[in-house]
Amino acid sequence: MLGLLVSDIEKKEIEYLLKRELEELIIDIRDRHIDYRVKRVMKERHRILFRLFRRVANEEECLKYIL
DSSP states (O other), X not given: XXXXXXXXXXHHHHHHHHHHHHHHHHHHHTOTTSOHHHHHHXXXXXXXXXXXHXXXXXXXXXXXXXX
């Protein structure tokens, strides 16, 4: 098991970066013009980032970024 010590400011920065990345992924995943193979990789990336996001955000925030 690994741990990470971050300050509240760093936590907010991480949360902000993950939110922006998740928002972009959701928009791109919903785009009809993107190939299904690319979308599959994007969904995997979303899954990984969402798991990280769940560790720093509250439940209400997490609901916004569920596919």
